Amino acid sequence: MRPSLLRSTILILTSSWLLLSCARRQPAAPPIVVETVRTPDSPTPIAAARDLADVMTSELKLTPAQTTQVRQILASTVAEVNAARQQFPAKSAPLTAALQRINTSSEKQLQQALGAATYQEFQRKKRQIQAQLQQRQR
Numbered sequence: 001m002r003p004s005l006l007r008s009t010i011l012i013l014t015s016s017w018l019l020l021s022c023a024r025r026q027p028a029a030p031p032i033v034v035e036t037v038r039t040p041d042s043p044t045p046i047a048a049a050r051d052l053a054d055v056m057t058s059e060l061k062l063t064p065a066q067t068t069q070v071r072q073i074l075a076s077t078v079a080e081v082n083a084a085r086q087q088f089p090a091k092s093a094p095l096t097a098a099l100q101r102i103n104t105s106s107e108k109q110l111q112q113a114l115g116a117a118t119y120q121e122f123q124r125k126k127r128q129i130q131a132q133l134q135q136r137q138r
Helices: 003-025 046-060 064-087 092-115 116-124 124-135
Strands: none
Touching: 046 064, 046 116, 046 124, 064 092, 064 116, 092 116
């Protein structure tokens, strides 16, 4: 092998080795964090209904049957609210009326599912349940 060819081969191998060893030592790029910002007219995630049902179950000591009913009621309520938000402009009178109708219907369904005593307890603990839900969603 000629000396010039030997030198160039060694140079290529050395530079390749240096590049590879440097590449291995580079720290991994930090993960990209995307933070979702919800606005008042953003669709409510269906997970919010599940989370609220979970908090209600623990706070009100609901039976499995009551928990199932509450989850169904809340999931239906979220779907109706999201549909109303798509149908009507934000902060409009028709949207407000639709949301009030949905809320009234949901409250009646919850009252039937929970029974009178548990529903009254729910009304007393509503702020505490809302605070726990907000903390869970952080």
